[in-house]
Amino acid sequence: MNILIIEDENLAANLLKTQIKKHFPNAEIFGNLDSISNSISWFQRNPQPDLIFCDIQLADGISFEIFEKVHLSTPIIFTTAFDQYAIKAFKVNAIDYLLKPIDPEDLARAVDKYKTNQIRSTIDLAVLKSLLAPTNSTFKSRFLVKYGDKIQSIPTVEISFFSSEERVTFLQTKEGKKYVLESTLEQTEAQVDPAIFFRLNRKYLSSMEAIDGIFSYSNSRLKVTLKKCADQDILISREKVGDFKNWLDR
Structure with missing residues (x-):
């Protein structure tokens, strides 16, 4: 049996491998694979595996783009850090998911569905995308942050950008003040209006x-500079350039 893992966080991937081995010791x-582009290249060079574990948010975008460009008949179990509204969407569509950090019992349940052929081998991408897109009611208007012993609530309209550094997520205001968030960048992305915020890269x-x-x-990429940001090498991948331009021209 051959199993493919599509996941851009090495720590999460290694943990998943260990857990999978308990259910498929001979696999x-x-x-x-850590990106959309690498995944597409892999599928073009290799036969389809028997099972795929795939993260939703990859280094260069949402993993659904892979399945728009590569026709697969392989069952897929998604892993995700998205909030519960997205989890319900997956359950409605009968495609299994594992919420990070992955619970061993959830993995066992997903594996059992695979072994009993209860996972769909085809994906309705349009339905999934519409269900994953937050409605206006899910957009956060404020973010709670802690600065020393002080707790503040920062209005979203005062936020310049969010960033991730060594697995820590930061919020930076238009004034240049920087605060630590407890959520991941993926979770934060699902909480803000995509008409206002764009995921430039990981x-x-x-x-x-x-x-x-x-x-x-x-290599057909774009370089972006942000106000009051010391990082002058923020690159947008070739795969995301089109979406970025559409966002700017909205």
Whole structure:
């Protein structure tokens, strides 16, 4: 049996491999593939595996883009850090999921569904995307942050961008003040209005107002600078350039 892992966090992938081995001790596990582009290339060069574990949010975008470009008949078990509204969407569509951090009992349940052929082998991408897109009622208007012993509530309209550094998520205001958030960048992305914030890459989720400059870069990529941000090497992958331009031209 061949199993493929699509996951951009090595720690999460290694933990998942260990857990999978308990259920499929003789399986050959491939991956982890960490991006949409790497995954598409892998499928073009290799036969389809028997089972796929796939994270939703990858380094260069949402993993559904893989399945729009590669026709698969392989059952897929998604892993996700998205909030509960998305989890309900997966249950409605009878596609299994594992909420991070992965609970061994949840994995056992998903594996049992696979072994009894209860996982769909086809994916309705349009339905999944519509269900994963938050409604206006889910967008946060404020973020609770802690600064020393002080607790503050920061209005979303005052936020310039969010960033991830060594697995810690930060919120930066338009004034340049920086605060630590308890949520991951993936969870934060699901909580803000996509018309206002765009996921530039795996490290940055930026508001429109925060963008200071946009420049052409090698390999059809773009380079972005943000106001009051010391990082001058924020790159947008070739795969995300089209979506980024559409967001800017909305």
